[in-house]
Amino acid sequence: MSHLLLGAALFLILNVGAGLLRVIRGPTPADRMVAAQLFGTSGVAILLLLAEASDEGSLRDVALIFALLAVVISVAFVKRGWIRAEGSSDGEADHAG
Amino acid sequence: MTALGFLLDAAVVLLLVGLATRLLLTRHLFEAIVLFVSYGLTLSLAWVRLGAPNIALAEAALGAGVTGALFLNTYQRLTERIGDGPKSPLLEDDGSRDPPAWFKGVLGGGVLLLVLGAGWALLGAGRRPAFLPHEIAARLPETGVQNPVTGVLLNFRGYDTLLEIAVLVAAMAGVWSLDRGSRRFGRARGEPDEDPVLHALTRFAVPVTVVTAVYLTWVGSTEPGGAFQAGSLLAGAGVLLTVAGVLPPPTAASRPVRAMVAGGMAGFILAGIAVLPLTGQFLHYPEGWAYPMILGIEALLTVSIAVVLVELFVDVPAVPEPDPALESVDPSGDPLGRALRGKEGS
Numbered sequence: 001m002s003h004l005l006l007g008a009a010l011f012l013i014l015n016v017g018a019g020l021l022r023v024i025r026g027p028t029p030a031d032r033m034v035a036a037q038l039f040g041t042s043g044v045a046i047l048l049l050l051a052e053a054s055d056e057g058s059l060r061d062v063a064l065i066f067a068l069l070a071v072v073i074s075v076a077f078v079k080r081g082w083i084r085a086e087g088s089s090d091g092e093a094d095h096a097g
Numbered sequence: 098m099t100a101l102g103f104l105l106d107a108a109v110v111l112l113l114v115g116l117a118t119r120l121l122l123t124r125h126l127f128e129a130i131v132l133f134v135s136y137g138l139t140l141s142l143a144w145v146r147l148g149a150p151n152i153a154l155a156e157a158a159l160g161a162g163v164t165g166a167l168f169l170n171t172y173q174r175l176t177e178r179i180g181d182g183p184k185s186p187l188l189e190d191d192g193s194r195d196p197p198a199w200f201k202g203v204l205g206g207g208v209l210l211l212v213l214g215a216g217w218a219l220l221g222a223g224r225r226p227a228f229l230p231h232e233i234a235a236r237l238p239e240t241g242v243q244n245p246v247t248g249v250l251l252n253f254r255g256y257d258t259l260l261e262i263a264v265l266v267a268a269m270a271g272v273w274s275l276d277r278g279s280r281r282f283g284r285a286r287g288e289p290d291e292d293p294v295l296h297a298l299t300r301f302a303v304p305v306t307v308v309t310a311v312y313l314t315w316v317g318s319t320e321p322g323g324a325f326q327a328g329s330l331l332a333g334a335g336v337l338l339t340v341a342g343v344l345p346p347p348t349a350a351s352r353p354v355r356a357m358v359a360g361g362m363a364g365f366i367l368a369g370i371a372v373l374p375l376t377g378q379f380l381h382y383p384e385g386w387a388y389p390m391i392l393g394i395e396a397l398l399t400v401s402i403a404v405v406l407v408e409l410f411v412d413v414p415a416v417p418e419p420d421p422a423l424e425s426v427d428p429s430g431d432p433l434g435r436a437l438r439g440k441e442g443s
Contacts (some may be wrong), residue, residue, distance in 0.1 A: 001244060004099060006101040006102060006105055007101060009099065009105055010104055010105045010108060013108040013109060013309060013407055014108060016112065016135075017108070017111075017112055017115070018114065018120075020112070020116065020135070022225065023128060023131050023135060024119060024123075024133060026125075026128065029127050032127060032128055032131040033131060034358045035131070035135075036131045036134050036135050037408065038136050039134070039135045039139070040138060043138045043139075043141070043142060045147075046142060047145065048194065049141070050145060050146075050294065056150065057320070058144055058150040058154075058320050058321040058322075059153075060149060060241075061150075061154060061313065061316070061320075061322065062141060062153045062154050062320065062439065063144060064155055064309055064328065065154060065157045065162070065309075066138065066141075066161075068272060068305065068306045068309060068330060069162030069163075069329075069330070070156065070332055070334060071298065071302045071306075071333070071337070072162060072166055072167070072333035072336055072337060073134065073162065073165050073166055074334070075295065075298070075340055076165075076166040076170065076336070076410070077169055078317075079340050086219050093199065
């Protein structure tokens, strides 16, 4: 059983690695931020799988923190990082790679 | 099982090294912020794999969550032009301001040697028998809590934690003394006051976050958790409420805010003094009182930490007018680089 759980966690980590490509290539801030959110969501899933595999309940608390602070980060992004980038001509969207 | 576990660890390590390398090499500021958050999350996974869920919690909450939000704040502040002035040099760094290649080479080579040397020494030193976990486990019942990390942080080494909260209070005082009048969120750009999506999100997320923060403070005495993790979650809820316009931004002018910022440190010190006549030692809790005192101090600390973090996020000073006296100063704030390049007067 724990083979399956660890295997799934490994698969998710590889997915996160693929998401890293989007963080690096962009091109817009939203692309990068959504990739970071993928990190967060996959992190929650990985932590839950590891909690099940290792029978360590406190990992579920770490997963909770991942999930809840992802909300704060996205709101901070929408309110603080994004408006500037699309609202004015000196946006960062042209800053590819 | 072990092979899979090894692959999992290898994937986490590769991801960490990859993220760190790219984070250091990129010139794109926003990308660096996103990489930093991703790095914090991956590091948290690494702590989990190392069997340190306490640190994983702290890294996820403070390293990735709170610091990431603060960086986003700073980024937005940097993109604001001061009058018709140029963009912040940090935003259009194309390498022309770098120190010469030989300098980078020497510096990079030196650091690489240092790291390799340290790694060599660490691996060559052999394993030191760990005696502290044993000592702590033996005396844990005296601390009044069952989580060894909380036992160390709030009982054996309570003094350290007291100084940590003092650092936060001092940082808050520093920010307040620099304050030139904060502005309200996004209003400057003519956004509507009512944002239905944000309101719905806040209604859903804030109660869950607050309950989780209380839970983390509470559970800290038996399981991984504690004031700093809970405080940063509570701060997340505070940021959501402030951004949604439900709460007014906390300011130094508000007495309750100041009381909450100082409360953690004040309560900690008062508790330390209160036990003096009973045990004769600062912060030496009397027998049987350790648990309630630690829980009370943790609760006060959680509130203090939360208010400080919300304040650091929300209280962005307005962009100052350009100061003519500063015109001759290198805007990149990089006197070393300029000296090395020779004064080309950019």
